[in-house]
Amino acid sequence: MRPLTLKLTNFGPFLDETIDFQQVNNDQLFLISGKTGSGKTMIFDAIVFALFGEASTKDRNEGDLRSHFADGKSPMVVEFEFKLRDSIYKINRQGAFVKEGNKNKTLGQLSIYQLEDTFELRESKVNAGNQFIRTLLGVNSEQFRQLFILPQGEFKRFLLSKSIEKQEILRTLFNSQRFEEIQKLLNDDVKEVRANIEKRYHTLETDWMDLETFDETLLNEYKEVSSRQTDKIKALIPQFKSIGQSIQNDLLAAEKRRIEKFEQAENLLNRNLKLQDAITSLEENKQKQEALLSNQSYIKNQIKLLNEINEVRPLSNLLDSKEKLLKKHKEIEKDKTKTITSVSNLQEQLEDCEKQLAKHKDLSETIDKSKTFIENCKIFYKKIDKYKKLYQQIENLKNTYAEFKSQYEKQKQQLNQYIEKLNDREPDYKRNEQLNEKIHQLDNEIKIKKQNELNKKEYQTLQKRQSDITTKNEHIKSEINTLDDKYKTIDKTNIDLNNKQDMIIKLQSVLSKGDKCPLCGNEIHEIEHHIDFDELTKRHDQLNNIEQQRLKLKEQKIKYDSELQHILEQLHKFNLDELEKINYTELELTKDNLLKEKRLIEEENKEIRNLKEKILSLRQKSHELELDLKTKQFKLDESTQMINDFENTTQYKDVNKFMTAYDKSLEKVNEYQKKYEWLVQQIQKYNNELSLEMNNKAHLEDTIKSLQKDIKEANHKIDHEMNRIGFTSLKDVEHTINEIPNKAKIEAEINKFNQEKQQFEIIINQLQAEINNQELRDISQLKKDFEQEKIQLDQAKSLLSQHNYKLEFNNKKIDNIYAVINHLEKELQEQQEVFQLAEVLSGKNEQKLTLENFVLIYYLERILAHANQRLSLMTGERYQLVRREQTSKGYSGLEIDVFDSHSNKKRHITSLSGGETFQASLALALGLSEVVQQESGGIALDSMFIDEGFGTLDQETLETALDTLLSLKSSGRMVGIISHVSELKQRIPLILEVQTEQYQSTTNFIKQ
Incomplete structure (x- = not known):
């Protein structure tokens, strides 16, 4: 990711500022410089806020980023444009704030665009946008701080932090929580598996203890074996099966014997019971047969009567038919008499109705x-309510019309007055714009001259400071010259032997005259103390003092020269001609006059606008009133016309009188019509009824003739049938006919007698054949024997059933035991490695490391390896960062020590000096950045920003740190540094200067 532009609105000290990072070349290192509190770090905050909605450090909240001098109604907005690989993106993020006058917070907003010819919107919701950015960059805010922005104190904090603190940082950067989740899931699985295994052992123990021993001592002894001895249990189980099967066979044989004895007793008892029943039944049936044969004469008489009933039936039918014909003839005679009377009455009623109808027709004209x-x-009658309302509303309509007309005239008059007052005037906006432009120009000129005034004061201050430094520099030069002269006057003979006094004395003590010198090889002629080492030491100390004074003076001179150079650069920025242009009094007077003229024009424009608005409003109201007036006129005319139609048609001016007359006329017509229709209906009714009665009379006369003929024929048939059967009188016939209803009863008695007689004969023959002279035994003794056999059989079956249940129960339990043991053996074999793995990952290993801690140590060692490549260069191969090997349970093993090659020992990281700590922190931060980039995959690290830390370095170390950073920018990265160190301004050619003026800051790129 490479920044292109950063636009800040109400962000920290930047009220409206745009930073163009495109002025930085692809491989250029630049310095961000400015006074303390000018807002240098806020630039980093703005980048992180645009991307993640957070500050560049955890210590600051979003609310701390908003400018305290921002307009209460304006939001804090950051617009960040950057290049990622070959695409350009723009992010616009607005911070949440409480708008002036509101109680509730205005929520933040986020818009993300991608350049494709033009910027196309990609996301417009905060949560979705945040996720889009994290996916796009491939890092979260924590990782971004470590990769792109190294905030003030953040990377030093990582170096000095304890294991638990490093663990939090590293697990965020490398998402190592997933390893802890793996460990937790594995532990949960192991716990679950172990719990399941214990459940199976418990199930196995329950099944083992539930096995039935059949009261066998051997099996009871077997059950004393522990259920966890699965191999032994498997060996003993067949004994339970074989013993159970043997007992079952014995019980089956006993049951078979008892069944045979029971069946013998049952058969003997049944045969004697059957014989006893047959003897008893034979005696009973013989008695019943004798009683039946005593009624045989009565049955013969009933047979004779039945034959007579069968012969008399046709004659009975003829007599019944004759009786019916006589009865019908009598009824028809009565009906004929009634019909003649009804015809006479109908004729009289018809004649009366015809007279009434003729009289009623005389009223038709009225x-x-x-x-x-x-x-x-x-x-009119149907809409009578409407006409009642019309009579009631007509006066109100007339009055309302008159009122509306009066209002319309008044508004017309007022409108004409406003038009006359306006007098065709128009607002002079052009002149107002011209005045605004002139006032703006004057403001700019006044601002420039005021700035010139401030610049002149600053210029004079710089000149005074330049003069003071020049004077001090001349004084330092003079002192250095004096020291040089003094340095030259000191004798430097044998000065190099100052620190060799002990060696010379030692040589003198072992040498004698005539010996060869071990240094030059010549003969020694004398051994004397010809060198004054005290005087030599004094001269050496004088020279050292002079050298130290010269060094201090030179350092002071370098400092003054640097400051003087900086002052000269500052002085060159000023235009001396512009500094004299500071008189702005006349401009302010001109501005005041223009403002007065502007106020007059604005007041006149306001008056014209007000008049136009009033005219427009009155015209609209007049138009609306005119429409209302026409509506009222239409309603009034319509109502008048309807009333005239009503009065002309009805000849009534009073609605109530009209209603009374209409109701009376309607009632009169309805009564006439009702009576007329009733008379017509009555005449029609009487005519129809008379026609029916005449037809009925003729039909009755024909029926009487036909009945008389049928009665004569019936008498002839009856006489013929009596002669055929042999009846001499109707009395004998009637007696026989009276018995006809009892025919079925007589037949039933005869049939019953014959059936019972035949049945008794068959049963007696069968019983005699069944008994066949057999001997009957003692039934009570046979029953006792049967019951005794039945009890013994039930006992045998019960014993067998109970044993079968136990045997089936044992078989199920044995199957369960085999299944549980097999499952346990398989599960223990499969899960053994999982158990061992869970223990290792939980920290039960030689190193006492959990899986996550092991992974974090791996990442930390990789980070240290990358960091040491740079730290060795910066410290002249002296220091190496090493991980402390000591580990214990928990997140240990992440502390960092430093290895000092000079002492060949490790020491605590806090023993480093401030400059050395900065070097180690910078190297560690860069190493961390590289490892995170490698692990994240696809992250484009095209830029990096570093905040502070260089002030703790000496000149040589500073040079080394700069070389390290230059190696970064040579790899194509944009590297930005925040620092107050003046030497960096000499080394870094491009500076982003952050200037502050009271509460507002601005930025400007300066190339040196």
Whole structure:
């Protein structure tokens, strides 16, 4: 990711500022410089806020980023444009704030665009946008701080932090929580598996203890074996099966013997019971047969009567038919008499109705007039409520119309007055714009001259400071020259032997005259103390003092020269001609006059606008009133016309009187019509009834003739049938006929007698054949024997059933035991490695490391390896960062020590000096950045920003740190540094200067 532009609105000290990072070349290192509190770090905050909605450090909240001098109604907005690989993106993020005058907070907003010819919107919701950015960059805010922005104090904090603190940082950067989740899931699985295994052992123990021993001592002893001895249990189980099967066979044989004895007793008892029943039944049936044969004479008489009943039936039918014909003839005679009377009455009623109808028709002329009145006024009667309202509203309509007309005239008059007052004037906006432009120009000129005034004061201050430094520099030069002269006057003979006094004395003590010198090889002629080492030491100390004074003076001179160079650069920025242009009094007077003129024009424009608005409003109201007036006129005319139609048609001016007359006419017509229709209906009714009665009379006369003929024929047939059967009188016939209803009963008695007689004969023959002279035994003794055998059989079956249940129960339990043991053996074999793995990952290993801690140590060692490549260069191969090997339970093993090659020992990281700590922190931060980039995959690290830390370095170390950073920018990265160190301004050619003026800051790129 490479920044292109950063636009800040109400962000920290930047009220409206745009930073163009495109002025930085692809491989250029630049310095961000400015006074303390000018807002240098806020630039980093703005980048992180645009991307993640957070500050560049955890210590600051979003609310701390908003400018305290921002307009209460304006939001804090950051617009960040950057290039990622070959695409350009723009992010616009607005911070949440409480708008002035509101109680509730205005929520933040986020818009993300991608350049494709033009900027196309990609996301417009905060949560979705945040996720889009994290996916796009491939990092979260924590990782971004470590990769792109190294905030003030953040990377030093990582170096000095304890294991638990490093663990939090590293697990965020490398998402190592997933390893802890793996460990937790594995532990949960192991716990679950172990719990399941214990459940299976418990199930196995329950099944083992539930096995039935059949009261066998051997099996009871077997059950004392522990259920966890699965191999032994498997060996003993067949004994339970074989013993159970043997007992079952014995019980089956006993049951078979008891069944045979029971069946013998049952058969003997049944045969004697059957014989006893047959003897008893034979005696009973013989008695019943004798009683039946005593009624045989009565049955013969009934057979004779039945034959007579069968012969008399046709004659009985003829007598019944004759009786019916006589009865019908009598009834028809009565009906004929009634019909003659009804015809006479109908003729009289018909004649009376015809007379009434003729009289009623004489009133038709009067009724026709009433009908005409009703027909013409029907529509008014149906809408009578409407006409009542019209009579009530007509006066109100007239009054309302008059009021509206009066209002319309008044508004017309007022409108004409406003038009006359406006007098065709128009607002002079052009002149107002011209004045605004002139005032703006004057403001700029006044601002420039005021700035010139401030610049002149600053210029004079710089000149005074330049003069003071020049004077001090001349004084330092003079002192250095004096020291040089003094340095030259000191004798430097044998000065190099100052620190060799002990060696010379030692040589003198072992040498003698005539010996060869071990240094030059010549003969020694004398051994004397010809060198004054005290005087030599004094001269050496004098020279050292002079050298130290010269060094201090030179350092001071370098400092003054640097400051003087900086002052000269500052002085060159000023235009001396512009500094004299500081008189702005006349401009302010001109501005005041223009402002007065502007106020007058604005007041006149306001008056014209008000008049136009009033005219427009009155015209609109007049138009609306005119429309209302026409509406009222239309309603009034319509109502008047309807009232005239009503009065002309009905000839009534009073609605109530009209209603009374209409109701009376309607009632009169309805009564006439009702009576007329009733008379017509009555005449029609009497005519129909008379026709029916005449037809009925003729039909009855024909029926009487036919009945008389049928009665004569019936008498002839009856006489013939009596002669055939042999009846001499109707009395004998009637007696036989009276017995006809009892025919079925007589037949039933005869049939029953014959059936019972035949049945008794068959049963007696069968029973005699069944008994066949057999001997009957003692039934009570046979029953006792049967019951005894049955009890013994039930006992045998019960014992067998109980044993079968136990055997089946044992078989199920044995199957369960085999299944559980097999499952346990398989599960223990499969899960053994999982159990061992869970223990290792939980920290039960030689190193006492959990899986996550092991992974974090791996990442930390990689980070240290990358960091040491740079730290060795920065410290002249002296220092190496090493991980402390000591580990214990928990997140240990992440502390960092430093290895000092000079002492060949490790020491605590806090023993480093401030500059050395900065070097180690910078190297560690860069190493961390590289490892995170490698692990994240696809992250484009095209830029990096570093905040502070260089002030703790000496000149040589500073040079080394800069070389390290230059190696970064040579790899194509944009590297930005925040620092107050003046030497960096000499080394870094491009500076982003952050200038502050009271509460507002601005930025400017300066190339040196």
